[in-house]
Structures are given as structure tokens and as C-alpha cells.
Amino acid sequence: MTSFxxxxxxxxxxxxxxxxxxxxxxxAAFILKAFVYGSIDTLDSWDIGILxxxxxxxxxxxxxxxxxxxxxxxxxxxxxxxHIAEKDERNRMIALKTAxxxxxxxxxxxxxxxxxxxxxxxxxxxxxAIILAALLALYFALAAYYxxxx
Amino acid sequence: xxxxxxxxxxERRISQEELAxxxxxxxxxxxxxxxxxxxxxxxxxxxxxxxxxxxIEDIFDFSDVEDIDYDIF
Numbered sequence: 001m002t003s004f005x006x007x008x009x010x011x012x013x014x015x016x017x018x019x020x021x022x023x024x025x026x027x028a029a030f031i032l033k034a035f036v037y038g039s040i041d042t043l044d045s046w047d048i049g050i051l052x053x054x055x056x057x058x059x060x061x062x063x064x065x066x067x068x069x070x071x072x073x074x075x076x077x078x079x080x081x082x083h084i085a086e087k088d089e090r091n092r093m094i095a096l097k098t099a100x101x102x103x104x105x106x107x108x109x110x111x112x113x114x115x116x117x118x119x120x121x122x123x124x125x126x127x128x129a130i131i132l133a134a135l136l137a138l139y140f141a142l143a144a145y146y147x148x149x150x
Numbered sequence: 151x152x153x154x155x156x157x158x159x160x161e162r163r164i165s166q167e168e169l170a171x172x173x174x175x176x177x178x179x180x181x182x183x184x185x186x187x188x189x190x191x192x193x194x195x196x197x198x199x200x201x202x203x204x205x206i207e208d209i210f211d212f213s214d215v216e217d218i219d220y221d222i223f
Contacts, residue, residue, distance in 0.1 A: 090175070090176065
């Protein structure tokens, strides 16, 4: 078994565990909400919609990814194409640039939203400010980690 | 960065797909290098030079090396 094949099998296990965790969290949230509100009948359509959407989204995306990985495991040609696409240096550079631009734009948009929210709602402003601070902390922590690593 | 990859490939009647398969990269990477949209890394440049049996400097034009765009955006 090649190391990439092992990697694909490991990914299938991780995706399955991830989907199962989301399922458990959603069901636990359902039970907890029903417990807090007294009965499952008191849950409004908003709660049910959000929780069911989360569950469905996790299951569908996990299934699609597992199907794709299993197809690669069954066919050496498909696995080779997937392997090349993943290791391809241009694809990696695109992913790097996309992540970098995405992070910068997220921080910029969150900053603008925080400024706008400060005129409308204190709660929303604080929420956005906390998210912004957490993202910045994560960004600098990762930058420090990779500076030390390279 | 200017390269002679397209010229060498045509001389030897090799398709982009065949070259990409031999170098274990995608065809898009070969297209981008040929169209000067992407600069190959040193390991890939080495593989390309080995594939064509020529020194790196005979395939890649390093005269405009200062102008290579390494910007992240």
C-alpha cells in the first residue's frame, strides 16, 4: 500500500469521524434545546431549520468527499490523477494565494462591519470585535509558527 | 519567465499532457509555464532540464529573473 493510499484511507476515517461528531453535536443541541424549552414541540422552525441544515450539510459534504476518495482507492488511474493534482506546485501556489487573499479580505470586511455595527448595535459590534481579535491572534500565532519552522 | 519548453516540446513532438505526466504535474502547470504566467520552482526546473537533457540555463531565460512576480496576491 502506497503512502498516498494510506493517506486517502486516513482521510476517509477523519471525514467519517467529523461527520459523526457534527451529527452528535446537532442531536445533543436538539435535546438540550428541547430540555431548556420544556418540550421538542416548543422548538421553533428557525431552530429546527438551522440544526437540520447543519446536519444535512455535514452528511452530504462528507458523503461526496468519501465517494470521491473511494473512487480513487478503487482505480489506480484516478488515484494517480488525484495525487498529481494535490502535489502539483501550481495548484499549491493557487491554494496559498487564495488562502492569503481570503484571510486579508475577511479581516478587512470584518473591520468594516465592526465600524458599521458600532453605530447600530453594541452587541453585534462586540461579537464582531471578538471574532476579529480571535482571527488576528490565530493569524499571528500561525505566522510565528511558520517563521520558526522555515 | 521566458522558457524554451514549448519549442523543445514541439521539436520532440511531445504533447503538454505527455510532458506533464512525465514530470508528475498537471497540464495546466505546463501551459502556465509556457505562457510565462507561472515560474517553475527549482525542483521542477531541474526535472524539466533532466527530461530534455539540457542545462537549466538553456531552457529558462534568467535575464529577467529580477522581474519575477513573487507577490502573494
